[in-house]
Amino acid sequence: MxxxxxxxxxxxxxxxxGDKKRSALAAFDVFTVLDLLTNYPRRWVDRTNEARIADLVPGEEALVLVTVRTVTKRMTRNRRAMVTVQVGDGSGRMHVVFFNQPWRERQLKEGLQIALYGKPDTYRGGLQMTNPIVDLIGDRTGRIVPIYPQSEKVQLTTWEIASFVDEAMRRCADRGIADPVPHDVTDRLDLIARGQAIASIHAPESMREKEAARRRLAFDELLRVQLVLVLRKRELERTSRGIAHDVDGELVRRFHEALPYPLTGAQRRAISQIEVDL
Incomplete structure (x- = not known):
């Protein structure tokens, strides 16, 4: 295809x-299958490389995969919402606090698996993260989990987007995705096929595979830009009319006569070529 x-x-x-999810995808400018497949993850969580709660060092930023244990919300004295979430990962537990984000109470349900990226601190003898970046992992499996742009407003989770991508790739499987770049070019540049790149950018088996996909897709973008520039140049050359110059006038002859030295053969040939171009 x-x-x-x-x-x-x-x-x-x-x-x-359905209609609801279609409208949600439209908020991300996703209207077609092509839009969906080119809506790449914003980052990837490497399950083999995340930290454990027990290994977190206060003051050092880290990525940790945890499960939500409890969620509570209360109002502070200045009427700001404070949502406190207790999370755990088998090695320990930690509190996560969100200020002025009341919707976190609806988003983070007990038993939900999430990825947190932030800087832990010590509080009352334990670890605590304040307003970290949150990515909803859901039940996505595999060593590398793609994280897509999400919005609380449109109620679309990263694993829902991933499932739609899986469905799109399944529908493309029989016909495959066409690759306009000849095999000898991809072999010479050590590039993977376009279809493989699209599949791997969304569901890589390793970070190395993800990088190979990113490299091929970046090549496609650069190639597309170069082709557009070439086509525009050709169209400009075809439609534009140049200005004809008189190269046999008196001024040119007088210029040559005023030179204090004779022109060499190479210089005369260069001038002749310029006259042809003019």
Whole structure:
């Protein structure tokens, strides 16, 4: 399937994408299957490389995968909402505090697996993170978990987007994704196929595989820009009319006569070429 084919398929045709989810995807400018497949993750969580709560060092930023234990909300004296979440990962427990984010109480449910990125501090003898970055992992499996841009307003989770991507890739499996770059070029530049790159950027088996996918997709973007520039240049050359110059006038002859030295053969040939161009 070409990119044009993918752009012709409305994202609402995918299984699981009803009117509500279709509207939510539209908030991210995702209207077609092509939009969905080129809506790349904002980052990837390497399950083999995250820290454990027991290994966290106060004052040092870290990524930790945890499970929500309890969630409570109360108002502070200045009427700001404070949501306190207790999380754990098997090695220990930690409190996470969100100020002025009351919607976290609805987002973070007991038993939900999440990724936290922030700087832990000690508080009352234990560890605590304040307003960390939160990514909802859900029940996504695998060593590398893609994290997509999310919005509380549109109620669309990263694992829902990942499931839609999985469905889109499944529908493309029979025909495959066309690769316009010849094999000898990809072999010479050590690039993977376009279809493999799209699949790997969304569901890589390793960070090395993700980097190979990113490199190929970056090449495609640069190639597309170069092709557009070449086409524009050709169109400009085809439609633009140049200005014809008189190269046999008296001024040119007088200029040559005023030179204090004779022109060499190479100089005369260069001038002749310039006259042809003019």
């Amino acid at each position: 070409t990119l044009r084919d993918l752009a012709a398929i409305d994202v609402g045709q995918l299984r699981g994408v």
